[in-house]
Each structure stands twice: as structure tokens, then as C-alpha cells.
Amino acid sequence: MKRYILNTLMCGVLALGSSACTEKFLDINSNPYEPGDLNPDDYALGSAMSNLAGTVVSDDNNTAQFTDCLLGGTCGGYFADSGGWGFSISNFNATNDWTRVFLISDRIIPQLYPNLNTVKIVSQNTENPVPYAIAMVIKVAAMSRVTDAYGAIPYSQIGEEGRITVPYDSQEKVYDTFFTELDEAIATLTENKDAALVASADYVYSGNVQQWIKFANSLKLRLAMRISYANPTKAKEMAESAVKHEFGVIESNEDNAAWHYFGSITNSLYTVINYNGDESRPSADIVCYMNGYNDGRRASYFKNEENAWNANTFVGLRRSIDRPSASQYFSRYAAVNISASDAIQWMNAAEVAFLRAEGTAVFGFDMGGTAKDFYEQGIRLSFEQWGASGVDAYIEDDSSIPETYTDPAGINSYTSTISDITIKWDEGASVEEKQERIITQKWIANWMLGNEAWADYRRTGYPRLMPATSDGNKSGGVVNSQKGVRRMPYPNEENTNNFENVQFARDNYLNGADNMATDVWWACKNQN
Numbered sequence: 001m002k003r004y005i006l007n008t009l010m011c012g013v014l015a016l017g018s019s020a021c022t023e024k025f026l027d028i029n030s031n032p033y034e035p036g037d038l039n040p041d042d043y044a045l046g047s048a049m050s051n052l053a054g055t056v057v058s059d060d061n062n063t064a065q066f067t068d069c070l071l072g073g074t075c076g077g078y079f080a081d082s083g084g085w086g087f088s089i090s091n092f093n094a095t096n097d098w099t100r101v102f103l104i105s106d107r108i109i110p111q112l113y114p115n116l117n118t119v120k121i122v123s124q125n126t127e128n129p130v131p132y133a134i135a136m137v138i139k140v141a142a143m144s145r146v147t148d149a150y151g152a153i154p155y156s157q158i159g160e161e162g163r164i165t166v167p168y169d170s171q172e173k174v175y176d177t178f179f180t181e182l183d184e185a186i187a188t189l190t191e192n193k194d195a196a197l198v199a200s201a202d203y204v205y206s207g208n209v210q211q212w213i214k215f216a217n218s219l220k221l222r223l224a225m226r227i228s229y230a231n232p233t234k235a236k237e238m239a240e241s242a243v244k245h246e247f248g249v250i251e252s253n254e255d256n257a258a259w260h261y262f263g264s265i266t267n268s269l270y271t272v273i274n275y276n277g278d279e280s281r282p283s284a285d286i287v288c289y290m291n292g293y294n295d296g297r298r299a300s301y302f303k304n305e306e307n308a309w310n311a312n313t314f315v316g317l318r319r320s321i322d323r324p325s326a327s328q329y330f331s332r333y334a335a336v337n338i339s340a341s342d343a344i345q346w347m348n349a350a351e352v353a354f355l356r357a358e359g360t361a362v363f364g365f366d367m368g369g370t371a372k373d374f375y376e377q378g379i380r381l382s383f384e385q386w387g388a389s390g391v392d393a394y395i396e397d398d399s400s401i402p403e404t405y406t407d408p409a410g411i412n413s414y415t416s417t418i419s420d421i422t423i424k425w426d427e428g429a430s431v432e433e434k435q436e437r438i439i440t441q442k443w444i445a446n447w448m449l450g451n452e453a454w455a456d457y458r459r460t461g462y463p464r465l466m467p468a469t470s471d472g473n474k475s476g477g478v479v480n481s482q483k484g485v486r487r488m489p490y491p492n493e494e495n496t497n498n499f500e501n502v503q504f505a506r507d508n509y510l511n512g513a514d515n516m517a518t519d520v521w522w523a524c525k526n527q528n
Helices: 040-053 061-075 109-126 130-150 171-191 209-226 232-243 268-277 284-292 323-332 349-361 371-385 391-396 431-445 450-460 492-497 499-509
Strands: 079-081 257-259 280-282 344-347
Touching (some): 040 130, 061 079, 061 130, 061 268, 061 280, 130 209, 171 209, 209 232, 209 344, 209 349, 209 450, 232 349, 284 431, 371 391, 371 431, 431 450, 492 499
């Protein structure tokens, strides 16, 4: 018999209108979910769960812009900056205001931990462990993005108030803790598999516990593959346990993890992408891949505006260029096709299929099937997710490769072939070629999940991306133009407020300098 949390929950929440201007990053101190005159007992669970979900991809415009457009979006090869800033992550010369956000924004860690504690109290008061178990899954989803940006971070000793002036954990320890937390949450949810939350407390799965179990297992699989080169034994153990669990992983688009929260307020990524005439454009990288493959998903991903170079062809903007020299042309490149009410994606079935394909083909993990089947399943699931046609012909295409990039402005063309990887699965290909083929299609399917794409690029070297132009690399020789940004440096605030702990992390956990060119722990493929 289903058990429900018997709280009267508020169905709508107040929205905080905030500018996407980078200068106003600090103007993110108010909480749009303050209960005001509402009865705290009635409000607590719904408010806390919404707040928690907002720490994965933030509903705050400034935070989302920095983490998912200007960082993950550009470094992951999806977006190119089309704003007029003199400093940027894509030019490898970003200031502290840009690089600190994942750790310092009060809309991630300081919002996560107090609301996590609130849900814990609700679970204790109602003698129902389900809300807190779900909250822990959200915590791992949010904090995995933080550690992947910096490497070692404060984690195990962060208190209930979310203060990060505590000792840092190695990234290996952070990941070990993630797996422990996910295993505990999965066990609790499995024991309560027939329970449910009130739908208005859960804008991801409307209270469906079994779907949360599948997402938790899928997240565990994602993180297992992340450490596949750093700790292959642990990766194999975690990956295989995820897919062999009673409820398994996400296998259909009906189980995709997405935050369906944007009815009464606007999707934050829509706001910042469209702010000031678009400050992020589709990158030349992904447009060239999809044009070369004649990909039927293009119209779902991109759109042309009235002054496009060619209304019948999508043209992307190259990343890591000298923007002032091209700024007069920015409005003519393709735009991101996103609406104000779109859900924010966390994880999709296609990604899970590609994870299983890579686990099988590259690392020999037992993922419950063949690499070919998982690979083709990933493509089919993505076409289905985006409502695109032509998937059968796409899967069988063994000759198309990404197109060569010719910049219509005549400024930033790339005359070399980006990649010669084709689409059709080749069982006789080398392991390296199989990995490139899988990650390339996974990258296309994960459109707009920029931090995930950036992590894959650092971990595997794929997909192959265009390098920074010579005048677009403004790092003074620190960052390699081909490899791009590898991590974010620790915030200046940590040097002031938490110096001994951050210095210990630098001395003991960074295999290099505290800058954008140093790899995080799990990005060690070439070292192996």
C-alpha cells in the first residue's frame, strides 16, 4: 500500500527576477522560496525539495549562466560565447568572478545543505525515509558537478549550514563518498519501492520512487565511468552493480531525469541564452558534426533568425576566438532552440545506453548486452527524445564525417578535418575508434548537458573539437589551445577565508598548478 507524505504543499512558488549580466553575479543573495506568512509545517517539504532540485542546474539566472553556458557549454563544445566581455573562460583568461561560481555561489552549496537538513527533519518527523533518500540523490547530482569543475573540494565535513571553510577531500575520497551515499539511498528507496511523494513536492518524477531508483542507479553508472581510468576496479564494481540492480537504470525516455519546474517561472537557461541578443550561440563544433552527418535532430537543437547567413543551413560560431573581431557578425550565426517553459535535463536514456556501450566495448564491463546494441539504442533513444526522423538511415551511414568549418565572416575558418569518425558501428574497429564513435554520438545526444560533455572530453579526449585560435587563447601560454580548459582554479575567497585547507589541497591533491591547465584526478587517460 502506498504511503504518502501528508503535508499540504504549495503548488506555486515565488520567482526571483534577476539579470544575467556578469557584473551582477553577487546579486543572488535572496531566496525565492522563503515561506513568508505561510505555515512552515505546511510548506517545509515542498519548498525544500524545490530548493534542492534548483542546486543541480540552478534556476538562478546568474548562476546558471556561469556554470552551464559560459563554463560547461563552451568547454563541452556546445556553445560559443557571443557576449562582449574582455575576459572569459573560453579565452582562458577568466577572472575570479567567472571561475568561482560552482563553489561560491549561494545558490548551490549554501542552498543545498540547509534544505537537505530540512528534508531530513521531515523524514524523521513523518517516520518516512523516502524524502531524505531522494534528497541525497539530488545532493550527489549537484555536488558531482562541483568536484568535476575543481577536483578536490570540501565535502565530507561541510556542515548543515553549507559553510565550505572546512578541510578539502581528495577527489577520490569525494567519489568514494558519492558511491556510499548513492548505495544507501538506493537501498532505502528499494525497501520503500511502493511509497510515493506528493507530486507537488517532486517536479522531476512526480513522486514516483521507482523512477528515482533508476535515476540513482544511472547516476551511479555515470560516476563509475567517470573514474574508469583513475580506478578501473572501483569503476567496474559500481557500474555493474548499477545495471544489475533490481530496478536497473534508465532505459526509456519516460524515465529521463528532468526538472519540470518552469510553468510559473522561466527556464533559467532560456533567459541567459537569450539575454542581450543572445550571449551563447551553438558552437561550430557541434553544428559541423551534425551538418556532416545530415542529422535529423538539428532543427530541434538550433534555429536560424531573420538575418542568418543562409536560412536553409545552420552555421555555428567558433569557440575560443578573438570575439571583438567577429562581434558585428554574431547575430547571423545559428541560435539555440530553447523555450521559456522547457524542462532542464539532468540525464537521459540515450546517455545511459552510451555509458553501457562504452563500459562494454572499451573496458570489458558486464553491462548486460553488446556494445553495438547499446550504441544503436542510444542513437534511437535520442532521435525519439527530440522527435527526429531518419534514425534508420543515420545508424547505417558508414561514410559521412563532420563537415569542414568555413566561417562565412571569413575570419575564423578551420581548414583541417575535425574528425574522420563515421556513424555506423564497426565491430572490427580498434578500442580507441570505438570509444571515439561512442563518445561522439553520446555528445550529440547530450545536447546542452555541457558539464557532462566537458567531463567526457577531459576523460577520453573525445569528441574531437576545434582548438582555440591563436588570438583567442589569451592565457599567456598556460592553457594548451587544443586541450582547452581542464579545471577551474580555486576561488580567491577560499585563499582569504580558508587558506590552510585550500593550500593543503593544492600541495597534496593537485598534480600541477592551481590553474585552468591542470587535470583533475580522474582525467588521467594518457597517464595510463
